[in-house]
Structure formats: C-alpha cells, structure tokens
Amino acid sequence: MIGSGGSSKTIDLDPKTIDLNSKTTDLDSKTTDLDSKTIDLGSKTTDLVSKSIDLDSETSPIICSL
Numbered sequence: 001m002i003g004s005g006g007s008s009k010t011i012d013l014d015p016k017t018i019d020l021n022s023k024t025t026d027l028d029s030k031t032t033d034l035d036s037k038t039i040d041l042g043s044k045t046t047d048l049v050s051k052s053i054d055l056d057s058e059t060s061p062i063i064c065s066l
Helices: 002-065
Strands: none
C-alpha cells in the first residue's frame, strides 16, 4: 500500500504543524498591527481604482481603432 507509506510521512509533519500553530499565535498579534496598515492600503487601493478607470478610457479608443 503506497498510501500507507505516505501516511507515515504525514504523521512526521503533524508535530511540526503543532509547532507552527504556536508561532501562528505570535503572528496573530502581528496580524493585528497589519490590520491597521491594511486600512492605509485601503485608501491607496481607492486611488488605484480611479487609475483603473483611466485605463478603461484609454482602452476605449483602442477598441474603436480595431
């Protein structure tokens, strides 16, 4: 059973996953800091949206040329 061999390797990864979970807890506190930065990116995303509208207007004459 090849599947059984793969399972044994997966079990070895399981304890490592538990270690990552504890690190994830530390990352959670950092994620809170990123949340405030995400709000700043939100305002910048708004600017990108307006630039996307400019690209739409530039695309329109290209379609007319085709």
